[in-house]
Amino acid sequence: MNGLNNKSPSLLKEGGALALSVYKNTYLRFIAFGAVLALLPVLQSAGLMKASTLSYLGNVLIYAVVALGLNLLLGYSGLISLGTAGFMGFGSYLAAIFTENLQLSFWVALLVAVAVPTLFGVAIGFVSLRIEGIYLAIATLCVSEILLKTFEQVEEITGGMQGKKANYPVIFGSKLDRSGTYLLLVIALILTMMLTYNLVNGQMGRAMHAMRGSEVAAQAMGVNLLKYRLISFALATAYAGFAGALYVFFIKYTYPTVWNINLSLYVLAAVVIGGMRSIYGTVVGAFLVWAVPDLVLKNLPVIGKINGLPYIFNGVLIILVIMFFPEGLAGIPTRIKLFIKRIKEKNAAKGGAQSA
Amino acid sequence: MGNELATILQLFVRSLETGSVYALAALGIVIVFRTSFIMHFAQGSMGMFSTFAVTYLLTSYSLPLWASTLAGIGVAIAFGFLVDFFIVRRIKNASHVAKEIITLGLIMIFLGFAPMVFGVDPLQLPRFITSGDLTFGSVAISYNSLLNICTGIVITIVLFYVLQKTKMGLAVRTTASNESTARLMGVPTRTVTMVAWALAGVLGLLSGVMIAPTTTVTTTLMNAVQVNALFACVLGGFQTFYGPVLGAYIMGVANNFLRYYVSSVWGEQILYLLILIFLIIRPNGLIGKKLVKKV
């Protein structure tokens, strides 16, 4: 007993030092965040969480991936896409078709689900981005209508309104189960967060910032606007295709109505509310949009039963954030710090005045 | 041969009707765009909401159609004012993207409010003139179609007259060409944007009431109208008020003919692709001119 007691302070110290070094290294922080996400299902087996909650969490992870892509486009480059849902659906159908109909491997399906929508997106981007940024929103709006129609009408391949079934993925010869696939989602999200972090903190990230902040300065510094707009739109599309594939492997089912324009608005809400240009903020935003209405709002007394509540909740939040808190939820820590600092300064000033 | 001609005429009449719906919605979008510099993505949803109001008053309170339409116009104007007062005039200096995100947020709000206020069941809105056709040989035009076509054309003409000849129209045009100069010259730009949003609301409602009898009134009622109206603006160019109207009627004609002669399922989609290709050739639309950006 005694020995243990003597040891514990140093253990604590070491533990603290380890935690600090994890906190200081961005990548370790991502991994630690992933570890926490991966451990959440333990709560379920311990009976602290309903089984359905895991599905919501899985959804949050998937939509966090697609929202990170939209954040590259919207937050960093200042462009709007309304085709997010369409491209995500495209990815989901491709992944389902390549694994189920063509019996190809998970990896091939994943690659196709990312590559084909991206190429499609580049073509659309090339037409619309040459004009004005806003034309991208209009062009993607109509592309998402075209894709939705395709999902509904090409019944031989997509299963029409009935939708299309898929299975949990087979990776390296072993078939994953539900929690295995959840783990796959966690890994996918953490990798996406790391890639996004690298991209936005390098030359390309600065170029995107410049495009959004000052088109003229960006051009004068040698940023080819069309090229970088296309790259950021291609990335957003690639993320959407990737998330679509993840969706179909986790939910095991895809059908047209999921991929309508309202989903694109939800993704936009996640980015704006969570915080434009913030990686963790986007994940929190995805949680707020996909988990909070179902897990919290629905259970509230009186207003929980109101139809359309999630839409109003997100719509109002979007507008409030844009008007009053442009940094979104991600800006809260900085605001709190500033607030504390101001109080301290005030107190210090008071103290100074008193002593004088 | 006579049959073929009759088909074409019939299609053309239908095109005018579709074109009128798009034209009204597109006019709303372009008026908002020119006066408050916002790409109005919520034009359709606001129209959807007030059309819902009309249908709800009609079915739940058995008001006559004309009375509920008038009430719907009131709802549209009220929401136009509210949106302008609480949001638009407070974000005048925000970036373009921020403004557009706001209208996307508005879509969500109206999408949520509609089932909240009017319930989740799809409703049915009858035509203004329930029966009766005007026949020319083998061509039959329903009186209601004629009414829709006339409404579209008359409202467009009246609006252009107001824009060109009245003091308010002059104020709108001055604001559209240069907002800050207009303000300095004493143009009440605040009133102008407020009127623009209310007007857009009414135009959205009218296009909603025109399209509703062909389908059921649900939250997706105006999705296609919104897309087509935006494309009408793109096709005609955002720089003039008549460009989008022209674009809308072209969309109406192209839409109906493509659906009849090429593919009933894919006609609309083919049209979208054609317009995207058209944009490669004329990026600023049919009547658009390129603006030089000041550095």
Place this chain on the structure above:
Amino acid sequence: MPDISSAALNQGEALSIDHLSISFGGLKAVDDLSFTVNEKEIFGLIGPNGAGKTTVFNCVTQFYKPNSGSVWFRDQKGEVINLVGRPVHEIIKHGLVRTFQNVEVIKELSLLENVMIGAHTNFKASVFEQAFKLPRARREEKEFRKKAEDVLKFLEIDDRKDMLAGGQPYGVLKKVELARTLISNPSLIILDEPAAGLNDSETGGLADIIRNIRDEYNCTILLVEHDMRLVMGVCDRICAISFGKFLACDSPEGIHQNKLVQEAYLGEEEDEI
């Protein structure tokens, strides 16, 4: 073509504007303007309000496409090229970079990152290499971070390098814009009203900074400026224009005594010249 272009610039000349004209809606903003800037020279472009000075700059940097005329420039390989008709984003690659009248910095980035934007065209690593932080991407990031720090140190604002640009004083932001031009090792820098918005002491320091930039970075400087003290004090030669037309091109003293220039400024505030 090569023989014409080599004749367009003599030895020791950096930039030549040759019969340049541009009009907006029938109004001639620049009208048949020609002047030549020598290498390693600090050259001023002056004129009364609305004379078209900034328009000239925009035509040189291709933000506006001139209706006629040429802009001959000796690029970093020593070849003489016509800038007219080239895409805006390619201009910096030839060694010509500019600042803006209203500072165009990115509020959401730190001062250091803002400066690094200026090195955009010097990066060779692809987007893929950046996403996975492959060696070349890492190396370049480190190299230009160091370079940006050096430039900020040169302009004496390196103590603020990690602060966000949003909220910084105007004088600092002006320096950030300057630093952003320097990191790309340009052969010619165009400064659009560098003293606008600065207080007297900052303006006083600016003359030294401009001279130091010329000497340290071994480049030519072309500037538009309203502050006559600065222009007269710092420029080797000055070109005066009015209503887009050439008035005179001379030493500061020559310009000061020039009758045409005096007339053009008549009605403007007297203490300006």
